[in-house]
Amino acid sequence: xxxxxxxxxxxxxxxxxxxxxxxxxxxxxxxxxxxxxxxxxxxxxxxxxxxxxxxxxxxxxxxxxxxxxxxxxxxxxxxxxxxxxxxxxxxxxxxxxxxxxxxx
Numbered sequence: 574x575x576x577x578x579x580x581x582x583x584x585x586x587x588x589x590x591x592x593x594x595x596x597x598x599x600x601x602x603x604x605x606x607x608x609x610x611x612x613x614x615x616x617x618x619x620x621x622x623x624x625x626x627x628x629x630x631x632x633x634x635x636x637x638x639x640x641x642x643x644x645x646x647x648x649x650x651x652x653x654x655x656x657x658x659x660x661x662x663x664x665x666x667x668x669x670x671x672x673x674x675x676x677x
Contacts, residue, residue: 576634576635576636576660576661577632577633577634577635577660577661577664577669577672578631578632578633578634578635578638578658578659578660578661579630579631579632579658579659579661580602580629580630580631580632580633580638580641580656580657580658580659581628581629581630581631581655581656581657581659582628582629582631582645582649582654582655582656583611583613583626583627583628583629583654583655584626584627584628584629584649584650584651584654585626585627585650585651586609586610586625586626586627588627588649588650589607589609589627589629590607591648592629592645592648592649593605593607593629595644595645595648596629596631596641596644596645599640599644600637600675600676600677601631601633601637601640601641601644601645601676602631602632602633602637602641602676603632603633603671603672603675603676604631604632604672604675605629605630605631605632606629606630607627607628607629608627608628608629608630609627610625610626610627611625611626611627611628612624612625613625613626632661632672633672633676634672634673634676635660637676638658641656642656
């Protein structure tokens, strides 16, 4: 079995659907959940910032992660976008197979 990831990507609210569509259309992920708005508080250039962002939750294979990372960075408006992957350590085998089939 291949490895699988859940990938978190924050985006400007007005770019979430565009980036999600890019991921699916390019088969970089099998599914993208778009959480329309999250409140983010973070350090940037020595200051505490507060923003409304969208959160993308992407399900993909370990094989596709590098392409997902590079592709999203190429269209993402942030200088340093959050793109972090967490390994799926267990899951519904039928769902994991569906991930493979969807991004093949």
